[in-house]
Amino acid sequence: MTNGGQRPDASGFHIENEMDLLFGRAHPNPTREGCPPAELLTRLAHRELPIGDPAYDHIGKCSPCYQELRAIQQADAARLASAARRKRLTYAAAAVLVLAITGSWFVVRQTGGLGGRTDASIAQVEQDVLLDLRPFAVTRGPEPAKEPDALVLPRGRLRATILLEVGSEPGDYEIQIRDANQQPRASATGRAMIVDFVTTLKTSLDTSTLPPGSYHLAVRRQGESWRLVPAQLR
Ligand SMILES: [Zn+2]
Incomplete structure (x- = not known):
C-alpha cells in the first residue's frame, strides 16, 4: 500500500471522542509511509470491508489516515443529520399546511362564507x-x-x-x-x-x-x- 495521489480532505476532522484524541494525534506520519489509496480509505471509512481486514491496522498506526477516515465519517454523519432535519422540516411544513387548510375550512364553516363575519354570512x-x-x-x-x-x-x-x-x-x-x-x-x-x-x-x-x-x-x-x-x- 502506497500513497495513492489525491488524498481525502482531512480538514473537516474534529475530535469527538477519546479515540479521536488518541489516534488523531499519536502517530504523525509525515512521509505517509504505507498509506492506503484514497479509494480504499473511503471504503474503510464506510465500513465496507470486514472488521478483520488488515487495512484497518494502518489506520491505528497513522494519524493522517485516521484523520482522513474520520473526516469522511463525520461528513457523512453531518449529511445524514441535515437530511433528517430537512425531513423533519418538511413534515413540519406539511403539518402547518394541514392546519392552515383545516383552519380556513373551520373559518369558512363558522362564517358561512369567505367574506368574513358580515351580516350576510352570519x-x-x-x-x-x-x-x-x-x-x-x-x-x-x-x-x-x-x-x-x-x-x-x-x-x-x-x-x-x-x-x-x-x-x-x-x-x-x-x-x-x-x-x-x-x-x-x-x-x-x-x-x-x-x-x-x-x-x-x-x-x-x-x-x-x-x-x-x-x-x-x-x-x-x-x-x-x-x-x-x-x-x-x-
Ligand atoms: Zn497512513
Whole structure:
C-alpha cells in the first residue's frame, strides 16, 4: 500500500471522542509511509470491508489516515443529520399546511362564507343556543332583573332552546329581543312543553342583523304579561 495521489480532505476532522484524541494525534506520519489509496480509505471509512481486514491496522498506526477516515465519517454523519432535519422540516411544513387548510375550512364553516363575519354570512349559519331562564329572578314589566349575569346571545340565525322559569305553564309563547329603548328588534313564537320537568320552548330567532350590545329577552305566555331577562348580543 502506497500513497495513492489525491488524498481525502482531512480538514473537516474534529475530535469527538477519546479515540479521536488518541489516534488523531499519536502517530504523525509525515512521509505517509504505507498509506492506503484514497479509494480504499473511503471504503474503510464506510465500513465496507470486514472488521478483520488488515487495512484497518494502518489506520491505528497513522494519524493522517485516521484523520482522513474520520473526516469522511463525520461528513457523512453531518449529511445524514441535515437530511433528517430537512425531513423533519418538511413534515413540519406539511403539518402547518394541514392546519392552515383545516383552519380556513373551520373559518369558512363558522362564517358561512369567505367574506368574513358580515351580516350576510352570519345569516347563513344556524346556531344552536340554550337559554336557561331558570336562574333569573324574572321581573314583570320593564325593570331589568338584577341578577345573575345577562344571557349571552350570539348573532346569527339561532335555533334556541329556552328553559323557562320554574312554574311556567306549557302553551304558546311569544319571544322578543328588545333593544335599550324596549323596542322589539327580533321576535318569534313557540309552544312550550314540559320536558324532564322543565318547561321548554324551542324556536328560531334571527339576530344576524342586530348590532352587538345590551338587549332584553322578553318572554310571555300568550295573554299574559311580559317577563324580561337581560341579554348581551355578541
Ligand atoms: Zn497512513
